[in-house]
Amino acid sequence: MWEKIISCDQTYDELFFTAVKTTKIYCRPSCKSRKPKKINVTFYHDIKEVEAAGFRACKRCKPEVEHSPHTELIKNVTAFLVNHYKQKLTLQNIADHVGISPFHLERLFQQETAETPRTYLEKIRVDKAAHLLVHTDLKTLEICYDVGFQSPSSFYKSFRKVTNCSPSEYRRQEQ
The missing domain is CATH 3.40.10.10 (DNA Methylphosphotriester Repair Domain)
Incomplete structure (x- = not known):
């Protein structure tokens, strides 16, 4: 032991x-x-x-808690990402919000969710964009900036990675 x-x-x-x-x-x-x-x-x-x-x-490993000792921290991070996805967020912004270092945050987040905070944020933004593509008449470029992407190229790349199609193809398929 x-x-x-x-x-x-x-x-x-x-x-x-x-x-x-x-x-x-x-x-x-x-x-x-x-x-x-x-x-x-x-x-x-x-x-x-x-x-x-x-x-x-122990206050560090929380042995009395049956789930992972980092569950609350991860819930806090995901809630922050969901509520602030439209803003330009850096790993440092997210780490400052939860009060740990960016390196430690990324390692814990990946350990608990099997993805980085950045990829999680991208998925949130793509989900919001997909919803807007189907339920509004906004142009693709407007949606790109509305959901928090900083450039159309990163929007198109992320959208294709998550949905396996372009925003315009997605809009046509869902209508």
Whole structure:
């Protein structure tokens, strides 16, 4: 078990918990916090047992939460993207909104959703554009800028990547 916490092995999460006697904190085996001295560590197989022994949950890995400890952060990011898709957004803007570094944000987002914040934002914009193409008489160029793309070329490229057709082909198909 000691080897699993040293290697931060996620596959052992929920199978056992690491409790540190000196801090009275317990963690998942995959927790990225600084590793304690081996003599200060006890292992528990049940969360009720470790809490009954007087340990509190780590605020970093949140072992008491059954889902990923980053779920709330990812929900916050996706809500931000959905609500601000029309604006010119950079990874730095998004990272500033949630209070972490751009590098850490991109890594966590990709780990949890299997895509980058940029590709997620592109999909939102393309979905909004597809809706406008079918339900309005706006010109394709107007829709391009209305949904937040900075140039028609990036709009056409992203639209084709997501829908496998051009905006005008999509409009014809859906009418």
